[in-house]
Amino acid sequence: xxxxxxxxxxxxxxxxxxxxxxxxxxxxxxxxxxxxxxxxxxxxxxxxxxxxxxxxxxxxxxxxxxxxxxxxxxxxxxxxxxxxxxxxxxxxxxxxxxxxxxxxxxxxxxxxxxxxxxxxxxxxxxxxxxxxxxxxxxxxxxxxxxxxxxxxxxxxxxxxxxxxxxxxxxxxxxxxxxxxxxxxxxxxxxxxxxxxxxxxxxxxxxxxxxxxxxxxxxxxxxxxxxxxxxxxxxxxxxxxxxxxxxxxxx
Amino acid sequence: xxxxxxxxxxxxxxxxxxxxxxxxxxxxxxxxxxxxxxxxxxxxxxxxxxxxxxxxxxxxxxxxxxxxxxxxxxxxxxxxxxxxxxxxxxxxxxxxxxxxxxxxxxxxxxxxxxxxxxxxxxxxxxxxxxxxxxxxxxxxxxxxxxxxxxxxxxxxxxxxxxxxxxxxxxxxxxxxxxxxxxxxxxxxxxxxxxxxxxxxxxxxxxxxxxxxxxxxxxxxxxxxxxxxxxxxxxxxxxxxxxxxxxxxxxxxxxxxxxxxxxxxxxxxxxxxxxxxxxxxxxxxxxxxxxxxxxxxxxxxxxxxxxxxxxxxxxxxxxxxxxxxxxxxxxxxxxxxxxxxxxxxxxxxxxxxxxxxxxxxxxxxxxxxxxxxxx
Numbered sequence: 001x002x003x004x005x006x007x008x009x010x011x012x013x014x015x016x017x018x019x020x021x022x023x024x025x026x027x028x029x030x031x032x033x034x035x036x037x038x039x040x041x042x043x044x045x046x047x048x049x050x051x052x053x054x055x056x057x058x059x060x061x062x063x064x065x066x067x068x069x070x071x072x073x074x075x076x077x078x079x080x081x082x083x084x085x086x087x088x089x090x091x092x093x094x095x096x097x098x099x100x101x102x103x104x105x106x107x108x109x110x111x112x113x114x115x116x117x118x119x120x121x122x123x124x125x126x127x128x129x130x131x132x133x134x135x136x137x138x139x140x141x142x143x144x145x146x147x148x149x150x151x152x153x154x155x156x157x158x159x160x161x162x163x164x165x166x167x168x169x170x171x172x173x174x175x176x177x178x179x180x181x182x183x184x185x186x187x188x189x190x191x192x193x194x195x196x197x198x199x200x201x202x203x204x205x206x207x208x209x210x211x212x213x214x215x216x217x218x219x220x221x222x223x224x225x226x227x228x229x230x231x232x233x234x235x236x237x238x239x240x241x242x243x244x245x246x247x248x249x250x
Numbered sequence: 251x252x253x254x255x256x257x258x259x260x261x262x263x264x265x266x267x268x269x270x271x272x273x274x275x276x277x278x279x280x281x282x283x284x285x286x287x288x289x290x291x292x293x294x295x296x297x298x299x300x301x302x303x304x305x306x307x308x309x310x311x312x313x314x315x316x317x318x319x320x321x322x323x324x325x326x327x328x329x330x331x332x333x334x335x336x337x338x339x340x341x342x343x344x345x346x347x348x349x350x351x352x353x354x355x356x357x358x359x360x361x362x363x364x365x366x367x368x369x370x371x372x373x374x375x376x377x378x379x380x381x382x383x384x385x386x387x388x389x390x391x392x393x394x395x396x397x398x399x400x401x402x403x404x405x406x407x408x409x410x411x412x413x414x415x416x417x418x419x420x421x422x423x424x425x426x427x428x429x430x431x432x433x434x435x436x437x438x439x440x441x442x443x444x445x446x447x448x449x450x451x452x453x454x455x456x457x458x459x460x461x462x463x464x465x466x467x468x469x470x471x472x473x474x475x476x477x478x479x480x481x482x483x484x485x486x487x488x489x490x491x492x493x494x495x496x497x498x499x500x501x502x503x504x505x506x507x508x509x510x511x512x513x514x515x516x517x518x519x520x521x522x523x524x525x526x527x528x529x530x531x532x533x534x535x536x537x538x539x540x541x542x543x544x545x546x547x548x549x550x551x552x553x554x555x556x557x558x559x560x561x562x563x564x565x566x567x568x569x570x571x572x573x574x575x576x577x578x579x580x581x582x583x584x585x586x587x588x589x590x591x592x593x594x595x596x597x598x599x600x601x602x603x604x605x606x607x608x609x610x611x612x613x614x615x616x617x618x619x620x621x622x623x624x
Contacts, residue, residue, distance in 0.1 A: 039567060050497040054496055175555070179555075189582035192586060204600060
């Protein structure tokens with residue numbers, strides 16, 4: 001194989017996307033850890049009077065604070081899907097296009113079922129999210145809404161602010177706190193499963209494709225082959241700006 | 251209501267007739283106003299209403315139930331509740347307490363239903379079995395379903411006493427062999443007040459009745475049809491042990507020192523954090539105590555499906571929709587383990603399947619490294 005591939009640096013994940021990603025990671029981590037503690041707290045051994053301790057109250061405070069962060073960065077991300085670049089746009093997540101489904105089956109074959117192509121088809125390499133990823137993010141978005149609705153509904157009865165109060169209708173909808181709490185707790189597990197698969201697949205792509213998948217969420221850049229960019233240019237997907245792009249070789 | 255007024259005395263008249271003084275009556279009005287969550291200035295209005303309102307006819311139906319609601323009601327703190335509100339109010343029909351029995355009793359009910367059509371209040375204690383065409387519960391040869399539909403037709407309002415009538419309670423627990431059904435799922439065209447609890451607190455029951463008769467309309471209800479005055483707060487949020495919860499001080503077993511010291515019973519499965527009721531404020535048996543104060547966690551008796559929401563003495567989360575003992579954390583841990591194993595297998599398979607691509611990339615990288623000008 002004497003084919004030389006030139007890679008170009010492409011700014012894929014803009015700053016708001018990266019801020020969303022990392023604040024979301026932080027919030028989810030805190031939510032899951034404090035959530036487990038709230039569900040089954042350790043009994044601390046202390047001879048102090050209850051008046052002088054606020055341990056569990058603090059754990060709950062962290063959970064509620066993280067919940068607000070989780071909600072607000074989600075709002076930021078939704079806003080950015082209308083303002084951001086093509087990779088952040090809601091259009092990238094819209095599942096009902098032929099192109100999307102072609103890419104979906106391609107990723108299922110090559111990356112999930114680990115089949116090999118005889119000849120690499122550059123048109124099928126995704127620059128931003130691939131279609132399996134976007135679909136999983138859509139599912140997680142719905143689950144995030146479920147968590148926000150059930151969580152703030154459980155919180156709403158103690159709150160005096162209108163924002164959590166907005167969700168109090170959820171409890172009578174399901175019939176009571178019992179079921180709402182069960183939904184909240186069960187749905188949490190899907191975030192753990194998602195995080196496992198997500199992190200694994202990021203490493204998988206980085207290792208097998210060498211296009212900077214892992215570092216892209218820090219700096220925002222991915223490396224895309226010239227061929228792919230030319231194809232994108234012909235397809236009117238991406239403008240190539242040579243003067244700005246930094247060429248990397250392999 | 252006007253046409254039948256001459257036949258009935260007012261509440262005040264019957265209270266005085268029973269031998270209570272005006273002073274006792276005023277005490278009662280103050281007491282019940284406080285329980286109803288009314289402010290001080292409303293006491294006069296309650297007293298005036300009881301003086302001028304003619305007794306509202308009440309039919310009290312008993313279906314699939316244990317009569318603990320009636321028991322709770324007659325043990326209500328103030329004697330006037332039992333003497334007047336129950337005796338006088340339930341005069342028309344209540345199987346367990348009325349003097350008449352058999353055909354006589356049924357005839358009395360028929361007479362009330364005809365005479366006070368659209369005026370009487372229907373109190374229902376117990377759920378209605380809808381399975382086998384209602385044959386699981388029959389009174390006087392007629393099914394509960396039949397009787398309910400008949401007596402509900404002319405009712406002004408319906409009070410669903412207790413968890414049976416409000417939520418189905420133990421009869422409706424899985425697998426619910428008789429298809430026990432709460433009242434609001436059968437009667438759709440009448441205002442229904444749900445007063446859940448197994449049983450509801452006597453003062454709560456008295457408060458609901460007095461509200462209905464003094465103001466002539468339903469008390470303010472929440473989205474589940476429960477009176478807001480009594481069901482707006484969780485037991486947890488009004489619990490005197492709440493400071494221990496916030497401090498993280500929990501009893502681990504019922505016989506440890508923490509339990510003795512009165513620490514929070516959260517880890518022992520207390521359902522207070524999910525249960526809406528007034529136990530923490532009104533309490534039971536003339537305000538003496540309530541379950542948590544007596545050292546036992548709340549079992550959530552006023553919540554829907556409380557029999558099917560996991561064990562009473564453990565804090566577990568069941569997966570909604572799974573009928574068996576499917577615990578979210580057990581399933582989650584197994585799921586995460588299987589997933590981790592699957593990902594490891596996928597990682598190995600990926601390296602084998604894509605080895606050509608991978609080696610060529612690694613080789614190119616190595617040769618690039620060697621070609622660096624030095």
